[in-house]
Amino acid sequence: MKPRTNRVTRRQALKAAAVTIGSVAIWPLLSACSAAPPQAAKPAGEVKPATEPKPAEAPKPAAPAQQAPATVAPAPVVQPTAMPEAQVGAMMKAPEPNPKRGGVLRTAWGATTAHTDIHQGGNNTVLIQLYDGLITKNLATGLRGFVPALATKWDVSPDGKVYTFSLREGVKFHDGTPFTSADVVATFTRIISPPSGVVSIYKDELAPVAGVDAPDAKTARFTLKNAWAPFIEVIASPSMIVYPKKALDENNGDLKKVIAPGTGPFVFKDHKVGEQWTFERNPNYWNPELPYVDRLEMLHVAAWNDRGAAVMTDQASFSWNVSPQLWEDAIKRSDLGGAQIPCLNSHTVMVNNTRKPFDDPRVRRAIHLAVSRQNMFQAISTQEPVFLSRWMPYASPFSPPNAELEKLPGYRADKDADIAEAKKLLAAAGYPEGFENVEIVTPSVAQWAEINTPAFQDELKKTLNIRATIRLVERGVLSEEYKGGNWDMLLEGAFQSNYIDPTVLWTSHLKTGASINWSRYSNPKLDTIIDQLNVETDDAKRKALFGQGMDLLDENPPFYLIGFCAHSPLWQSYVKGMAMDKRLHVEWGRLDTVWIDK
């Protein structure tokens, strides 16, 4: 028998070490047993629909001469001065007849949010499902008109300065609080004049609004500083939701850390940070028709390749935008539907108008003429389809048709005449041999850093012998770069707005001294046109004004606009109610009209 000692034997030591290391690794596993989340129900087995949805016609993104995605003929009326009689009292519904009820819709895109206050920058693609605005764009007409939501109708004063909204009766927030005009006043007053500690990111967009008041409990009145044509489209934006005054008061106007009850079609159920939001059907929704699905599960899938993979494998039923390569593979399958829908974002090379030699309009026009947009589209096509655009989204009712556009100098595919003209302009500006020491700032995000910017750099050198270097910055600090202006060129997607009416886009990006006029552009003639556009409501006159503005911009370009893009949504064929084939433009908005055809 071995003598007993107090010493630890090697065998014991090894066991102890193994147990210790194992415990370090395994404690979280054990804790999992008590932290188990409820599991989401898997949608029922895939059912092939009776009729396959036909993907919207779209060009091959890699095609050198691209055509803009086919859209239904634009309805020019984007700024009605009062709600059309036929729409008064109307309610949103699915575009197809006999939608089915029930089921779960699982979506896949970047669903994480820094906080839960939409008006302070919270992720509106997720949170808006809980809320309503006063009015909304009409899905049935492909987002071309408006339908009532919390307001049943609106009227405009003869001078165009006062909009009076009649509010819907009997609407309640999810906590049972009745909806009144006080909620509208509290919500929009906070946006326009945020209290201390609140950062209102829509303040600039509602800058033309002087104030909001409530003549009675069911009427809300917006008074504008001047007549402002885009007001109705702005107020119908998915982000212009109404918060309850009660929640705003209880939280000192700051809803970043609370999910305030809404009046919307879905109620909050659960949130697993960075994974998934779960919303359930609001059984007391004021619109008895909506929503159709019982539950909405919004998965956080940041990378668009993963989004496509999630839909292709039925982990998710729908995504607003997936990678072009996966999209092209996916739409060949009969169980998947896809479309390419014009978006309101552009690919743009901002040019600093205050720096030499870009302070000379001839230099900017030379670049506008010489750099081939078609070549740029081809370079970008692996990342995103981009199309010819003349200073506004090509889907805008005010945009010239593609056939006309592709004949214009600067926009046409045949560059010989354009390059010759551009070289003359450069020579006249004092740079017959081109120039060097140009710095292009670009975000380190792959699509810009690896493709778009080198492609543009190459075009500059090849066509005009302008030699540029590239400086990468992280995307998070781009806003500082924009503001600082310490760059010659900046390639990203900053020329964009949330509205199909380009007035807001032009006002904020092109008007002298505007808050996000990053190119520091100043053109008094254009300023006058923008001022007129802001107050003019007659569509024919507006179209003429936009035409004059585009001519001015071609002659004296503020920057180089590559083009506006299209998004590539992908869905399982059993997902209906999105009107994807009719949409004038993409809007990552409400999902209350979606129904599951199973």
Place this chain on the structure above:
Amino acid sequence: MQAYLARRLLLTVPTIFGVTVLIFLAMRVIPGDPLAMIQAEGSGSRILSAEQLQTARASLGLDKPYYVQYLEWVGAIVRGDLGESFWRGDKVRDIIARRAPITAQIAVMAILVSWVIGVPVGVFGAMRPNSRPDVTTRLTVIVFLAIPSFWLGLLLISGSVLWLNWRPSLTIVYFTDDPIKNLQMTVGPAVVMGVGLAAVIARVARSATLEVLHEDYVRTARAKGLPEKAVLTIHVLRNALLPIITVSGLALGGLLGGSVAVERAFGVPGLGLALVMALAERDWMVIQNLVLLYGLIFTVLNLLVDVSYSWVDPRIRYG
């Protein structure tokens, strides 16, 4: 030994202090602060005035002097409060409790995979040194050592989506809830990381086995007529395993930290992905505490490995 242990424990204090200072400063030195999150939204189409930025900074406590911010953070940790997300108010403790199990499971499974592959390959090579099979397995091992695990992960995921029309769950499924779904989610990352680590284990196993094979006690065991299998399992492997255990212990820490890229490739919502998300959002409080957690794990594992030397190898003595 006790004195050594006490000294080593004391040494961890400045190490952890150094880690906290480094993380804290790194967050404030790199360009972009949490406010960039608001401004990045909309990619330059929306901008905050200097006044709005100041308001937002004050609301997050970022207007205080650095030393005050640091002391407040460290003070909270000492009190056991890991803080909360700058923006959402989620408790960092909850983030860790929810996601760490998946990350830890993947790391442990990866260690197992590396052993299952690496040990037999290493021992096999040592038994027939410089033979054709040895050279072949060494080359194979080097190839797997050279392949980045996240790239292998991307290949696996792309292949399964395009050819099998399948991909693992995008949300956390614990083993206790649904073992099959849980394994579908974790096996891929574990195999990808385990294969890379197997190359290291195989090399360590080969050299350790070769060394042990030439020891006197092995020759004695053979001389006294023990079958080769018994010599290998009782005398060779047992002793050769010591460096493998050491390497695996350290690798565990590496796997926990290195899972960031692989979790990203597979879309597994583990701690690594939480860290990536926090970095993208510049959520300093989450980043600081998660990196501190990784630092603590490394420090503890290092300490355990150091201490284990004297226990597993009686020749080592600490004065």
